[in-house]
Amino acid sequence: MGVVDTIETASEKMIYTVEEVDLLDPTKIPRHVAIMMDGNRRWATQQGFPPTMGHWEGAETLTEIVRAASELGIKTLTVYAFSTENWGRPADEVLDVMKIFELYLSRKREFMIKEGVRLDAIGDLTRLPVEVREAFYETKEATLGCGKINLVLALNYGSRDEIRRAVVKIVEEKISPDQITEACIGAHLDTCRFGDPDLLIRTSGEMRLSNFLLWQVSYAEIVSTPVHWPSFSAKDLYEALLVFQKRRRRLGG
Numbered sequence: 001m002g003v004v005d006t007i008e009t010a011s012e013k014m015i016y017t018v019e020e021v022d023l024l025d026p027t028k029i030p031r032h033v034a035i036m037m038d039g040n041r042r043w044a045t046q047q048g049f050p051p052t053m054g055h056w057e058g059a060e061t062l063t064e065i066v067r068a069a070s071e072l073g074i075k076t077l078t079v080y081a082f083s084t085e086n087w088g089r090p091a092d093e094v095l096d097v098m099k100i101f102e103l104y105l106s107r108k109r110e111f112m113i114k115e116g117v118r119l120d121a122i123g124d125l126t127r128l129p130v131e132v133r134e135a136f137y138e139t140k141e142a143t144l145g146c147g148k149i150n151l152v153l154a155l156n157y158g159s160r161d162e163i164r165r166a167v168v169k170i171v172e173e174k175i176s177p178d179q180i181t182e183a184c185i186g187a188h189l190d191t192c193r194f195g196d197p198d199l200l201i202r203t204s205g206e207m208r209l210s211n212f213l214l215w216q217v218s219y220a221e222i223v224s225t226p227v228h229w230p231s232f233s234a235k236d237l238y239e240a241l242l243v244f245q246k247r248r249r250r251l252g253g
Contacts, residue, residue: 024072024238028245030198032076033069034220036212037062039204039228046228052096057230059104066117068234070149072241076194077151078122080212084158087127098129101155105135109142116148122190123157124165152194159214162190191216199244201237203229221247 044054069077112119119140125133166188196216205226223240
């Protein structure tokens with residue numbers, strides 16, 4: 001089955017109530033949340049759909065979660081959209097995913113502007129199809145004035161590759177060894193503009209980092225949920241924040 005040419009509206013999912021939100025401490029909302037959006041294909045298999053439909057539904061879930069994250073006071077949401085390893089998937093599936101990216105970035109542009117979503121990305125975008133890159137840069141430019149929440153897409157992203165590229169930049173800048181501190185390395189990473197995540201959420205029940213933000217999540221709280229990404233709801237996000245707030249963060253101290 002090929003990619004359909006419209007992004008369908010996702011089915012309504014359970015949301016949190018006002019009473020539930022009142023349980024959250026507004027002073028302890030994580031500023032930066034990273035999400036590993038896992039389980040699109042497994043969700044599609046369970047529904048009897050081809051993998052592409054899982055990716056479509058996952059794209060709509062992202063829209064819902066961006067809105068919910070913004071309402072809850074999260075300032076940066078970084079999502080693992082396409083890894084450097086994902087190129088190894090079937091060629092047809094990769095093409096479908098790239099088309100979804102292109103359409104999503106174009107058709108959600110007005111939504112982002114209206115909701116105050118500032119778009120950005122991490123990863124090596126040079127390998128992405130030109131249509132995807134054009135759609136991304138156009139939407140990024142259109143949302144530069146937005147300031148409610150940053151939506152950071154990890155596209156053709158791998159943490160080891162990110163660290164490798166950071167080392168290359170340090171070498172090219174001829175920085176002396178005595179000046180190569182942790183802060184120096186951090187300043188050369190893709191995420192330097194956003195800071196490290198406070199909370200990492202992985203959907204679909206997996207318990208590994210899968211080459212995602214290896215440097216940045218050193219002291220992040222990690223929450224794994226069995227829910228596949230297309231079924232992940234605003235209520236699931238709320239519950240992850242509640243878990244986060246119950247943790248005692250010692251940050252190595």
